Amino acid sequence: MPVRRSALALAALVPLLAAAPASLVVTPAYAVNPDEMLADPALEARARKLSEGLRCLVCQNESIDDSNADLAKDLRLLVRQRIDAGDTDQEVVDYLVSRYGEFVLLKPRFDWANLALWATPLVVLLAGGLLAAITVAGRRRRAAAPELSAAEEAAIARIAGERR
Known part of the structure; x- marks a missing residue:
């Protein structure tokens, strides 16, 4: 009898899990499109590392790599343009902070x-x-x-x- 109850409980949960919103499903998905990526794998790795620490200004609690918002795409392209132009990681971050404020950083800097x-x-x-x-x-x-x-x-x- 206990096996039957467990099977019934599991059968009742399956439709609930199937109907769960996609936001509850945790998967490592990135919003970066192939046409955004840099040709050089080393530069692309730098861009990904920088994008992990930059906040999507629309979604606010997602990095620009995880967001599908148009502004996040623009920021991803901007980061890649700055890296392709020869900027260091710090110069890219400083540029974005000067343009969008410190709010763009997922982990704010500690300063006075x-x-x-x-x-x-x-x-x-x-x-x-x-x-x-x-x-x-x-x-x-x-x-x-x-x-x-x-x-x-x-x-x-x-x-x-x-x-x-």
Whole structure:
């Protein structure tokens, strides 16, 4: 009987998997067309390596190699033109950053201009920890019994004696 249930469960899942959107299927597909590729395999390898780190400005979370957007194709062609013209990898990246901004990089550079972006989570975490420590210390101080003077203790003892 357990085998039959497993077979039924598998049979029920097959149509669901077949109907799954193509975006859920993870395959190493590239959008680079053969007519875009450079004739020299070494230069094409450089172009592919550079394209892996460049963001498609339309798709935003894909590299330009993985995107089918027209702008991604234009960027792939631009990278290959710059490499074919003799630019170094750094010159190609610098050109694209100067033209499209640092957003074009999938992994942004660490520099002083975006230090606030990198440091803000740490500063917020430290400020939250400090606020929590101050709050806990204040509650402990308020919760501790205050010290009574000798006169106050005598008055309490007298009142407690009268009630008996």
